[in-house]
Amino acid sequence: MAKHPLDVLFHPRSIAFVGVSRTPGRAQGPNFLYGLTKRGFHERKPLYLVNPNASEIEGIRCYPSLADCPAPVDHVICSVPSRLALDLVDQAARKHVRSIHFFTAGFEESGDADQAALERELIARARAAGIRVVGPNCLGLYVPAERISFSPDFPEQSGDVFVISQSGGNALELVSGLGARGVFCSGAVSFGNGRDVAAPELFDYAAQDPSTRVVVAYLEGAGTGRALLEALRRCALVKPTIVLKGGVSEGGAAAAASHTASLAGSAQIFESLCRQVGAMRAESLEEALDLVTGVRTALRGVRGPRAIMLASGGGFSVLAADAVARHGVTLPALSARTQARLRAYVPAAGNSVRNPIDASFLDDREGAWPEIIDIVGQAGRSGESDVVLLTSTLGSPAGKDGEPTDRDREMVARIERVQRRGGVPMVCVERGWNSAPTSRQVQRLAQEHGIAVLPSMERAARTVELLLRWRAQREGLPSIF
Amino acid sequence: MAKHPLDVLFHPRSIAFVGVSRTPGRAQGPNFLYGLTKRGFHERKPLYLVNPNASEIEGIRCYPSLADCPAPVDHVICSVPSRLALDLVDQAARKHVRSIHFFTAGFEESGDADQAALERELIARARAAGIRVVGPNCLGLYVPAERISFSPDFPEQSGDVFVISQSGGNALELVSGLGARGVFCSGAVSFGNGRDVAAPELFDYAAQDPSTRVVVAYLEGAGTGRALLEALRRCALVKPTIVLKGGVSEGGAAAAASHTASLAGSAQIFESLCRQVGAMRAESLEEALDLVTGVRTALRGVRGPRAIMLASGGGFSVLAADAVARHGVTLPALSARTQARLRAYVPAAGNSVRNPIDASFLDDREGAWPEIIDIVGQAGRSGESDVVLLTSTLGSPAGKDGEPTDRDREMVARIERVQRRGGVPMVCVERGWNSAPTSRQVQRLAQEHGIAVLPSMERAARTVELLLRWRAQREGLPSIF
Numbered sequence: 001m002a003k004h005p006l007d008v009l010f011h012p013r014s015i016a017f018v019g020v021s022r023t024p025g026r027a028q029g030p031n032f033l034y035g036l037t038k039r040g041f042h043e044r045k046p047l048y049l050v051n052p053n054a055s056e057i058e059g060i061r062c063y064p065s066l067a068d069c070p071a072p073v074d075h076v077i078c079s080v081p082s083r084l085a086l087d088l089v090d091q092a093a094r095k096h097v098r099s100i101h102f103f104t105a106g107f108e109e110s111g112d113a114d115q116a117a118l119e120r121e122l123i124a125r126a127r128a129a130g131i132r133v134v135g136p137n138c139l140g141l142y143v144p145a146e147r148i149s150f151s152p153d154f155p156e157q158s159g160d161v162f163v164i165s166q167s168g169g170n171a172l173e174l175v176s177g178l179g180a181r182g183v184f185c186s187g188a189v190s191f192g193n194g195r196d197v198a199a200p201e202l203f204d205y206a207a208q209d210p211s212t213r214v215v216v217a218y219l220e221g222a223g224t225g226r227a228l229l230e231a232l233r234r235c236a237l238v239k240p241t242i243v244l245k246g247g248v249s250e251g252g253a254a255a256a257a258s259h260t261a262s263l264a265g266s267a268q269i270f271e272s273l274c275r276q277v278g279a280m281r282a283e284s285l286e287e288a289l290d291l292v293t294g295v296r297t298a299l300r301g302v303r304g305p306r307a308i309m310l311a312s313g314g315g316f317s318v319l320a321a322d323a324v325a326r327h328g329v330t331l332p333a334l335s336a337r338t339q340a341r342l343r344a345y346v347p348a349a350g351n352s353v354r355n356p357i358d359a360s361f362l363d364d365r366e367g368a369w370p371e372i373i374d375i376v377g378q379a380g381r382s383g384e385s386d387v388v389l390l391t392s393t394l395g396s397p398a399g400k401d402g403e404p405t406d407r408d409r410e411m412v413a414r415i416e417r418v419q420r421r422g423g424v425p426m427v428c429v430e431r432g433w434n435s436a437p438t439s440r441q442v443q444r445l446a447q448e449h450g451i452a453v454l455p456s457m458e459r460a461a462r463t464v465e466l467l468l469r470w471r472a473q474r475e476g477l478p479s480i481f
Numbered sequence: 482m483a484k485h486p487l488d489v490l491f492h493p494r495s496i497a498f499v500g501v502s503r504t505p506g507r508a509q510g511p512n513f514l515y516g517l518t519k520r521g522f523h524e525r526k527p528l529y530l531v532n533p534n535a536s537e538i539e540g541i542r543c544y545p546s547l548a549d550c551p552a553p554v555d556h557v558i559c560s561v562p563s564r565l566a567l568d569l570v571d572q573a574a575r576k577h578v579r580s581i582h583f584f585t586a587g588f589e590e591s592g593d594a595d596q597a598a599l600e601r602e603l604i605a606r607a608r609a610a611g612i613r614v615v616g617p618n619c620l621g622l623y624v625p626a627e628r629i630s631f632s633p634d635f636p637e638q639s640g641d642v643f644v645i646s647q648s649g650g651n652a653l654e655l656v657s658g659l660g661a662r663g664v665f666c667s668g669a670v671s672f673g674n675g676r677d678v679a680a681p682e683l684f685d686y687a688a689q690d691p692s693t694r695v696v697v698a699y700l701e702g703a704g705t706g707r708a709l710l711e712a713l714r715r716c717a718l719v720k721p722t723i724v725l726k727g728g729v730s731e732g733g734a735a736a737a738a739s740h741t742a743s744l745a746g747s748a749q750i751f752e753s754l755c756r757q758v759g760a761m762r763a764e765s766l767e768e769a770l771d772l773v774t775g776v777r778t779a780l781r782g783v784r785g786p787r788a789i790m791l792a793s794g795g796g797f798s799v800l801a802a803d804a805v806a807r808h809g810v811t812l813p814a815l816s817a818r819t820q821a822r823l824r825a826y827v828p829a830a831g832n833s834v835r836n837p838i839d840a841s842f843l844d845d846r847e848g849a850w851p852e853i854i855d856i857v858g859q860a861g862r863s864g865e866s867d868v869v870l871l872t873s874t875l876g877s878p879a880g881k882d883g884e885p886t887d888r889d890r891e892m893v894a895r896i897e898r899v900q901r902r903g904g905v906p907m908v909c910v911e912r913g914w915n916s917a918p919t920s921r922q923v924q925r926l927a928q929e930h931g932i933a934v935l936p937s938m939e940r941a942a943r944t945v946e947l948l949l950r951w952r953a954q955r956e957g958l959p960s961i962f
């Protein structure tokens with residue numbers, strides 16, 4: 001298979017970090033460097049540090065300039081001030097560098113015309129030298145398989161989700177948020193002002209990247225509108241593609257201009273663009289993460305909005321029913337047969353076997369849970385619902401350090417079997433805002449078995465609503481699962 | 482001042498707990514009892530346990546029946562099965578008991594006509610004997626000043642918020658949620674099916690209770706509609722009154738019928754009812770808690786929807802601006818003067834002094850924060866905004882065990898001074914879903930100084946939206962602050 005032009009970014013043979021500082025707390029300081037050193041990039045491939053005022057930083061030799069580094073340097077991470085950036089491009093050209101990530105900010109996004117002109121010149125010179133540029137004004141690359149990261153805290157493990165983000169902060173939120181759910185990345189790119197490497201090309205890269213199954217993007221500008229639309233269409237045709245668009249309000253658009261010099265558009269326009277190309281539009285980071293969970297589990301197959309809810313507490317049931325209704329999810333009455341079968345395991349007092357089912361007061365009948373799961377699963381299979389929303393008891397009581405307990409494994413196996421047999425997805429829903437989230441390890445176990453864990457009944461319902469909308473849009477297109 | 486008829490509930494001279502179990506994990510088990518014993522109710526006033534099969538539970542003597550307890554018994558907590566409930570009322574009548582809380586469930590809410598009839602008979606007999614009934618099917622009373630609680634985990638400290646809740650679970654959520662914000666209760670009542678003591682009388686009680694400043698209620702049924710409307714009006718006239726109505730969807734209404742045998746109504750009807758009487762309608766527990774925070778701090782005086790946002794990170798700024806716009810909160814451009822003043826403290830690269838202000842990259846200029854707070858406060862005073870939404874740095878780095886640090890105290894003092902001088906409320910907004918909440922102690926400190934801490938920019942904006950709506954509804958009514 002022919003290599004994609006962006007492969008140079010994701011598989012450098014060596015890296016030079018120019019302008020690295022030894023001062024902790026500074027953005028370009030060791031914390032950023034740790035993203036490479038903590039996971040041992042420098043033990044496998046050359047990592048050159050450039051700082052004329054230091055002989056070593058964190059035990060790694062410093063060179064006075066890029067020219068002084070031994071060749072070849074494939075990729076440069078640059079955090080020198082913007083006034084030194086042009087000179088760095090010239091040095092890199094002489095060194096046959098293939099790509100530069102400009103952490104450096106203070107270009108067009110500053111609102112200053114001179115700085116905008118500087119940015120144009122920077123890109124022009126890099127293009128002339130055949131150097132690809134990530135940024136400026138961004139955090140750059142996270143490639144776990146290559147031990148490259150812009151955060152020391154990102155997971156070392158590789159996965160199948162590709163994150164595209166103009167904002168570095170939101171890339172951090174997405175990668176960390178996925179990690180907290182036990183979901184890992186094939187790669188992530190924060191591309192800031194995006195004057196060379198930008199969303200359209202990144203969507204194309206993700207579409208052809210064999211390690212990527214799901215694509216999630218945070219965009220501010222619409223880039224070169226037509227190119228973005230077409231790349232998004234190509235990507236969404238072959239892989240579930242989730243897009244969160246920032247700057248859809250007047251205040252947000254102003255913020256986007258200050259942040260990445262982006263010209264933002266309205267929510268309506270973007271919504272209709274996503275509809276046209278078969279991408280999912282998330283309205284917040286949380287929704288984007290929920291959708292990743294949705295498409296990576298059996299929930300992606302949800303066929304309609306009728307849910308059986310297994311709730312926890314009467315007041316919880318009532319508010320949860322109201323909350324899911326806000327997203328079009330209904331709770332049809334259960335058949336007499338299903339109610340009778342539930343009644344055998346759920347005592348009358350303090351409980352309910354209607355829908356929502358409230359089985360808070362099982363007393364010592366812990367063994368009732370597997371039976372109840374089977375019964376609601378069968379009700380789903382016989383057409384009483386399209387999805388089961390199950391107040392999660394996973395991870396409770398918590399295993400050591402968040403590891404799954406035997407009970408978690410049994411529950412996951414039971415739910416997986418019911419899902420397989422019945423074809424109705426079952427979602428493990430956390431009790432919500434006031435409870436601790438399910439551990440990363442338990443969520444990972446659930447995901448590996450095709451079971452979605454979502455943070456509240458309302459967000460589970462919203463995910464169902466968005467998945468149904470997306471599937472309707474894709475009608476007639478080839479299946480991507 | 483004449484005593485309110487419900488005073489008997491809130492100030493019993495002695496309590497008998499009938500049907501208490503020694504089995505941990507059972508709802509009527511020791512956990513429930515600990516609500517009384519953990520805080521030492523039994524060391525100040527008589528606590529009699531009734532269980533014919535035990536001589537003592539948790540070191541407290543058990544009596545075989547209520548009749549065997551020494552007189553007087555003012556208040557009975559009852560968790561015997563429903564078939565024994567009538568007999569208990571007869572025993573209580575002979576003992577001149579003044580109030581009974583029926584934890585016991587399985588009455589009208591079960592959907593069984595016989596059980597509904599049993600409930601009617603129960604209430605009739607209690608009424609005939611002059612006994613007030615809380616419930617059935619509820620958790621009962623939390624009166625911190627009297628060391629009475631239905632949860633061992635509730636705060637021991639008394640406060641000024643009165644919680645009225647049909648649901649026990651949602652009473653737990655409200656009291657715990659307030660506690661997590663450093664806000665305490667004058668009392669809380671979970672009243673379940675509410676066949677005697679119910680919302681209208683509780684609103685009247687709260688309105689006249691001198692220790693109550695704010696009232697927050699979770700309701701399922703509309704009770705006897707007119708009575709509820711009038712009591713709510715009387716309460717909302719004199720104290721900020723927040724109401725969350727469950728069962729406003731079809732599924733929620735069905736759940737409410739199963740839960741507390743309530744006939745629920747639509748969201749629109751309840752919204753218009755709240756508008757008529759000057760109460761605030763919350764749509765979720767979170768919103769109810771946010772509104773309590775709002776009315777207990779300077780935020781209650783917010784005059785309009787124009788905000789200055791002090792954000793944290795460019796991508797965060799963009800999404801936060803979009804999120805607040807969903808609730809009508811706008812971010813007007815700052816004057817050239819204010820921008821110039823900010824620029825002296827906020828370096829250009831990676832930041833913005835427009836609105837939202839992004840001052841993420843202050844590097845070692847920690848001392849810039851107080852100045853920035855002063856500048857945005859002055860901008861508010863000179864008419865550039867109605868409110869300041871300030872990404873909170875309170876509690877970070879965290880003090881020992883969540884205690885406020887010197888830095889927290891300085892920040893709180895600074896914000897309080899700016900609020901006082903400028904008249905523009907400043908909200909400390911947590912970074913959101915992915916960050917740890919501010920500790921109870923730090924939130925308490927902030928509240929004591931009139932400063933609201935809210936969990937996200939979106940929820941801060943939603944609180945502003947609801948407070949503005951409420952103040953518009955109250956136009957012409959006497960001020961209650």
